[in-house]
Amino acid sequence: MQLELLAPARNSDIGIAAVDCGADAVYIAGPAFGARAAAGNDVSDIERLCAYAHRFGVRIYATVNTIIYEDEVASAEKLLRDLYEAGVDAFIIQDAGILRMNRPPVPLHASTQMAIRTAEDAARLCRFGFERLILERQLSLEEIRAIRQATDCELEFFVHGALCVSYSGNCYLSQYLAGRSANRGTCIQACRGRYDLVDADGKVLLRDRSLLSMKDLRLDGRISDLVDAGISSFKIEGRLKNAAYVKNVVRHYRNVIDSYLKDHPEHSRASFGTVEGGFTPDIEAVFNRGYTQAWIDGCRKDGWMSADAAKSLGEFLGKIASIQGNSITVDTEKAVSNGDGLAFVGPDGQIDGQRADLVEGRRIRIKDASGLRPGQKVYRNYSQRLEREIESNMPCRLLMAEVSYSTHGGRTVFEARCENGCTAVIEEQEVHPVADKPQRATDTLRSQIEKVSSCVRFRLVDTHADQVYFYPASYLNDIRRRLAAALEEQTEKSYKRHEPRPEAADIPAFAPRLTYLANCANPLAESLYRENGAAQVAPAYELRPVEDADLMRMRYCIRYEAGLCPKQHPAAKVHLPLYLVNRGYRLRLDFDCARCEMTVRRG
Numbered sequence: 001m002q003l004e005l006l007a008p009a010r011n012s013d014i015g016i017a018a019v020d021c022g023a024d025a026v027y028i029a030g031p032a033f034g035a036r037a038a039a040g041n042d043v044s045d046i047e048r049l050c051a052y053a054h055r056f057g058v059r060i061y062a063t064v065n066t067i068i069y070e071d072e073v074a075s076a077e078k079l080l081r082d083l084y085e086a087g088v089d090a091f092i093i094q095d096a097g098i099l100r101m102n103r104p105p106v107p108l109h110a111s112t113q114m115a116i117r118t119a120e121d122a123a124r125l126c127r128f129g130f131e132r133l134i135l136e137r138q139l140s141l142e143e144i145r146a147i148r149q150a151t152d153c154e155l156e157f158f159v160h161g162a163l164c165v166s167y168s169g170n171c172y173l174s175q176y177l178a179g180r181s182a183n184r185g186t187c188i189q190a191c192r193g194r195y196d197l198v199d200a201d202g203k204v205l206l207r208d209r210s211l212l213s214m215k216d217l218r219l220d221g222r223i224s225d226l227v228d229a230g231i232s233s234f235k236i237e238g239r240l241k242n243a244a245y246v247k248n249v250v251r252h253y254r255n256v257i258d259s260y261l262k263d264h265p266e267h268s269r270a271s272f273g274t275v276e277g278g279f280t281p282d283i284e285a286v287f288n289r290g291y292t293q294a295w296i297d298g299c300r301k302d303g304w305m306s307a308d309a310a311k312s313l314g315e316f317l318g319k320i321a322s323i324q325g326n327s328i329t330v331d332t333e334k335a336v337s338n339g340d341g342l343a344f345v346g347p348d349g350q351i352d353g354q355r356a357d358l359v360e361g362r363r364i365r366i367k368d369a370s371g372l373r374p375g376q377k378v379y380r381n382y383s384q385r386l387e388r389e390i391e392s393n394m395p396c397r398l399l400m401a402e403v404s405y406s407t408h409g410g411r412t413v414f415e416a417r418c419e420n421g422c423t424a425v426i427e428e429q430e431v432h433p434v435a436d437k438p439q440r441a442t443d444t445l446r447s448q449i450e451k452v453s454s455c456v457r458f459r460l461v462d463t464h465a466d467q468v469y470f471y472p473a474s475y476l477n478d479i480r481r482r483l484a485a486a487l488e489e490q491t492e493k494s495y496k497r498h499e500p501r502p503e504a505a506d507i508p509a510f511a512p513r514l515t516y517l518a519n520c521a522n523p524l525a526e527s528l529y530r531e532n533g534a535a536q537v538a539p540a541y542e543l544r545p546v547e548d549a550d551l552m553r554m555r556y557c558i559r560y561e562a563g564l565c566p567k568q569h570p571a572a573k574v575h576l577p578l579y580l581v582n583r584g585y586r587l588r589l590d591f592d593c594a595r596c597e598m599t600v601r602r603g
Contacts, residue, residue: 001232002267003270004156004271005023005024005250006026006027006235006236007021007023007027008027009026009239009246010240017394018250019053019397020396021275021278024271025059026061027060027063027092028049028060030043030063030064033066033185034063034064034065034185035063035066035185036240039239039240043086046060046083047085047087050086055399055455055488055491056273057271057273059271061109062088063092064080064092065092065111066185067519067521069522069543070522090107090108090109091106096525096528097522097528099503100524101524105500107498108129108131112134112168112169117135117143122151126504128528129503129504131501133151133156135157136168137157137158137294138163138167138555138556141226141229142298153501154233157231157233158236158237159220159222159226159253160217160237160249161241162289163217163237165213166191167552170552171191173551173600177190181542183542184542191212194208195209196580196581198579199575199576199579205564210306211558211561214305215290215304216288216291217294219296223256224260224264236249244386247279247394248285248390249286251278273397275395275397277395277396279393279394280389282315282383284314285380285383288313289312289313300557313379314380316379317332318378320344321362323374326368326369327363328363329362332362336362337359338358338359339356340355340383340384341353342354342364343381344377345377398452398456401459403417404461404464405449405462405465407465410430411427413426416483416487422487425486430467430469432471434467434469434470441468448473451477451480453481454484519540548602551599552599554597554600555598559591580600581603586603588600588602588603
């Protein structure tokens with residue numbers, strides 16, 4: 001099985017950097033219909049990214065993963081065609097109406113926004129013609145295995161980055177509160193806001209905390225488990241993240257996956273090229289709200305709530321040992337630099353962010369230490385040293401090519417065979433003199449050929465010469481450059497996109513249920529659902545809000561996080577229902593303990 005490391009890109013420059021750091025694929029949005037409205041790109045920029053990435057066999061996936069209204073169908077079809085002409089390898093979609101659109105022949109990936117949580121749903125989408133299913137992030141290995149057994153689609157799973165607290169695609173809280181839909185790319189991230197937790201009697205159980213904010217996902221230690229469960233694409237979240245974040249995380253996971261592949265030769269990489277040199281990644285130093293493995297083991301083995309870190313805390317440095325004026329002494333073994341960003345969590349959960357103005361060993365002068373106290377934890381959410389190293393010491397991604405050299409009857413042949421399967425041959429009538437010192441001439445030949453030209457590193461593997469000739473270094477350098485140019489040209493000509501899967505004729509019927517969770521926003525999607533057995537098809541919540549709808553459904557549970565779970569703490573007493581209260585809004589929490597799920601509704 002080919003294993004793919006899939007990186008996010010806010011723009012084409014970040015996408016190119018992700019390729020250089022070892023990504024096998026990159027996902028990026030075009031100018032419209034991307035689930036991150038602030039991360040759109042011109043089609044010409046995506047074309048530039050495709051041209052660069054395809055040299056290494058790296059695939060580019062365009063996110064067209066919002067719901068699409070009826071009056072937008074024509075413009076969506078045009079965008080799909082434009083992205084196809086730009087070289088995009090697949091479309092990541094949420095709106096099922098795209099299956100019925102006039103679209104180009106590239107594979108479709110079912111977005112995590114389609115809320116793929118069961119083997120039944122996965123099998124149906126696979127039969128619709130999806131090449132790949134991007135699974136819900138709150139799944140267990142057991143549930144992933146069940147989906148693997150029910151389908152023959154590729155399976156993709158998030159392994160790092162921010163977690164949506166709600167099941168993806170089924171969150172309508174932003175739409176309800178602000179009229180800005182997460183399914184339209186304009187989420188206000190109300191889950192990162194601060195709330196009071198209030199019981200049925202009006203008693204405040206928790207005050208002014210980010211009670212719906214989850215820690216970030218980190219599964220670098222679970223790659224082997226995920227492969228065994230059937231995952232072939234490992235996805236990094238972060239299309240709004242900066243270049244340093246993407247470079248750091250991609251390089252880290254490249255190292256992790258390469259280490260796995262080294263011990264498992266039955267699997268292979270999904271692209272070509274070796275990443276050489278560059279910075280050493282530090283996964284602890286990137287933006288994070290603390291880490292969790294979520295539901296991967298089918299239980300809550302760690303806390304999920306990031307109530308004290310809805311913003312980035314970064315890496316833990318130590319505790320404040322003493323304070324003198326605006327200088328603090330931190331009990332840490334880690335080196336802190338002038339300009340580092342520091343974060344302090346106050347007793348009320350608020351984060352105080354300050355800069356290290358002057359560092360002298362463990363003593364750090366900051367702008368204002370008046371609100372701090374000894375024993376308080378200190379984090380670093382910006383490392384001046386790491387940021388500079390990432391910026392100035394980028395790795396280089398190179399294709400590997402083996403060169404054979406032969407001479408016979410006065411003709412010389414240089415043949416290069418690239419790891420991507422392309423070949424280049426230069427054959428010339430020999431005009432150079434026979435070498436007086438054959439071994440020295442052969443050594444010179446090797447030293448000049450075994451260099452890098454463009455994105456290709458050459459290695460001389462075979463020499464078959466009836467005569468060894470003396471070649472000037474300039475001639476050999478020219479041969480190497482010509483071989484590189486020919487390989488690049490052949491690579492560009494031979495690159496092929498995958499063919500899309502056909503739609504199956506025996507798509508199983510939908511269970512007879514009313515499902516606004518299908519996010520049906522146009523007649524094309526409605527007809528698809530109806531023709532495949534849906535008894536009722538309701539409009540998307542954005543078009544017709546349902547009064548008693550679940551604004552969120554999730555495996556995250558506030559009662560559990562607060563120590564009030566009746567299964568874990570039978571003695572804990574709480575008067576239900578519970579409510580989240582914020583700025584005049586009142587949200588009701590309901591608990592489905594049989595499924596270990598929580599819902600958020602209007603209060």
